[in-house]
Amino acid sequence: MAASRRYPLELRERVVRMYRTIEPKPQIKRLAVDLGVHPEALRTWIRQAEADAGERGDRLTTGEREELAALRRENVQLKRANEVLRTASAFSPRSSTRPGPGDGAP
Structure with missing residues (x-):
């Protein structure tokens, strides 16, 4: 705000x-x-x-300031999304491409 x-x-x-x-x-x-x-x-x-x-040359232009603020907001959102995905992956079972025992492997 x-x-x-x-x-x-x-x-x-x-x-x-x-x-x-x-x-x-x-x-x-x-x-x-x-x-x-x-x-x-x-x-x-x-x-x-x-x-x-x-x-x-020692200050950002108004356009650059606006772009920087937008990028910082996006960065915060991406960090939140990564944290949600990290937390969700801790609760999901790990899948493997290698067959386990009893999966019909010779």
Whole structure:
């Protein structure tokens, strides 16, 4: 279940777009205070926008983050399925392709 967002997505996009178009670049803290958002929230949004635009190599893009989250969820499901199969196989009789005594073997 996703956490609720304190700031609407539209606000985030507008603020980041505003920051990226202003020249010279304002101080993030001052701009955040002027716009009524937390400075670290604005800093995070700007970094993510730069990563999505290919301007930063130290962060995953939004698409990569979503893919990673989906792969992690799938990994958890597969681990659960493997555990169920492992547990079920412990209770099932072992079958063999070799005939046992009394199976008509010479």
